[in-house]
Amino acid sequence: MPFSPRIARALTTVLGDSGIRDRAERLHYANAGHGYDAFGLNPEFVGLGEVIGKLAYEKYFRVQSYGAENIPSSGPGILAANHSGTLPMDGAMLWVDVIRHTNPPRCSRALADYFVPSLPVVSTLFARCGVVGGSRGNAQALLEAGELLMIFPEGVPGIGKPFSERYRLQHWTKGHCELAIRHGAPVIPVGIVGAEEQMPQIARIPVSGPIPYIPIPATLVPLPTKYHIHYGEPIPLHEEFSPEDADDPEIVREAAARVKSAVQALLERGLSMRKGIFR
């Protein structure tokens, strides 16, 4: 990073509030010796990330959170959420929401697509805030260390779904359930309402390179839709199955279908509860 954790801390103190400062100080992480964990997370940058996200979280998207008590306060866990919105603002808002609603504060570790670590600046900033490349080895190491993963099983196709497909879950990958069963982690379904209308995508230009395509959105910036984040009750796959069951494709497929249904149900409940796209 062009500046050190000390500067990040100073910026957090100046631009943030005492709550953010306090959460950054109490953040639990596996310090590998120099204030960073092995993946590059640094609590000062987590604090700065929260400062950056604060305006969007509080004023722009006016995030409202439901059922945050379902987030485990310690131990491994997997947040499985719908993904949408052309730009991954849903991931950022969920990340801030988890830090704000856990005590002691937890930094959820988002598994990003493979191309993300190849992006200059973004890769470094994301890594400092806990994002890791979406390889199986990274997920395994984090779960074994008792971390909370944030996974969007719809992946990049989800973020680029057409406006007409909003709130209809796309192809739902199964890796998160395999990880949950193998590493004894509960899956917490998350339905994010509001993000799917923030930046309607009208076209995309496929490109070869680090990113899969260039999106053509209908708006230049995300619309100030109101976010509602719904956490469902943890699905205790780790109690229902033994780690060896993670090798059984049928069990994993059924578990993934359960998680998908739970997320879809949260979305439907969230859509029925909200008063409008911007309210």
Place this chain on the structure above:
Amino acid sequence: MISVLVTGATTTVGESLVRSLVADTRVRHVLAVAREAPEQAPLFSHGNRLTYLQVDLARSRHVRELLFGPARDLGVEVVVHLNQQDSGFQRGRRTHAANVEALRAMMDLADRHPTIRRLVLKSYAVVYKVSLELPVLVREEHPLNLSPKAPQYIRDRVEADLTACARMGLSSYETVVLRCAEAIGPGTGSQLFDYLDAPIAFRPMGFDPMVNVSTVEDVVCALERATHGSGEGVFNVPGFDTLPLSEAIRKWGTPSLPLPGPLVSKAYTLRHRLTGSKFSYGLNRNRLHLGLVLDGHRAADVLGYTPSHPLDWPVGGPVADPRLPA
């Protein structure tokens, strides 16, 4: 009490290991060998527990004469093989012979040797493949860099590592492969040391990967544990310090300049041509962009090795162990 043969004994790690073994009461005799003439290796005082020999291991006849001559006479039971060319720019048949064929010859001969029962190979973290779809925290099962485009420096190390691994369980002796994090210091042959010790460090703009660096003391500690241990296997030997590259540069006190990747390549090519510096951007390109940190759980569980010697950084000194109470 065991006798130990140490190859590459005049390297920084080799010298430290030899000193440590000579001071070890469990060691009967140390047979230290290297290419340098004895008068160029004055640091070894030839006591009755240490013998230094000049041997060119790139010649298979010399290897045979060593193992079935002095090594047999001294009853060498453990061979610690450190013999690898340091320079990232050396290439060719002779370099390959020193890096790989010497080990191969040694393993062939050790199989029918009357006293050798254990071979410890110091391998390198650089054998691991670094790519976007692979984890940052690397275990021993991590894919190796088998790219045909990799420089000879890496290919030789991978071949030596695989040669040793392929014989595990099939030989009359035990084989231990230690994949060590880079020991930072003068004379260690460390690419990263040369990078940090330059008047200016060029960094790929926008990237700040995590690096794990070690010290000679920790590498020697792992080699000693492998020397006295039993059983065989491959073990990562991480260093104490895990930090972002930018932080390492800052703690080294080197000014850094972020540049677009192609310019970094050109800058280091030019620097090598003008100053003969050892740092090769081609060897380090991936790790200047993507992180690689060794997971040392297996070495901790089996060998009882955990890194305990932090680097004495020029700016700020060694970092305290966060795992210990303040």
